[in-house]
Amino acid sequence: MAARGNSTRPTLVWSNAPKQTKSFAVTFYDQDAPTGSGFWHWQVYNLPKDTTRLAETLPSQAIEGNTDLGKPGYFGPCPPIGRKHKYTFTVHALDVDTLPVPAGATAPLTGFFIHQHSLAQATLSVYAGPRAAGE
Known part of the structure; x- marks a missing residue:
């Protein structure tokens, strides 16, 4: 899967997490990917409980999980040519300091581990596409 352009994470800001929050995770998911199960574009977890913003630099203890490309990092929107896809960022307030992800x-x-430990969630959905041939 090749994409043109860059995969720059947007700045995300949130507030009003539950008092029991011990850490955060953020995910970016394409529910319209033609896989039968969507496509994970980004997962970052073990964000400290005082985190309220993500920009270019992540906190040192944050861990980026594997995407559906089989490697960690952020993979920006890239819907198939001629299609429009819905992408969702979700901030998860978690009940653990660190997730027990192998x-x-x-x-x-x-x-699975994120949802198992989620206290609350906030989502932001965006649409990308349709791309033309050669983009």
Whole structure:
């Protein structure tokens, strides 16, 4: 899967997390990907409980989980040519300081641990596309 342009994470800001929050995770997911199960574009977890903003630099203890490309990092929107996709950022307030995610875990397995420890969530959905041939 090749994409043109860059994969720059947007700045995300949130507030009003539950008092019991011990850490955060942020995910970026394409529910319209033609896979039968969507596509994980980004997962970052073990964000400290005082985190209220993500920009270019992540906190030192943050861990980026594998995407559905099989490697960590942020993979920006890239819908198939001629299609428009819905992408969702979700901030998860978690009940643990660190998630017990095994090294090298797949994106769905990391998602399992995130959902298992989620106290509350906030989402932002955006649309990308349609791309023309050659973009």
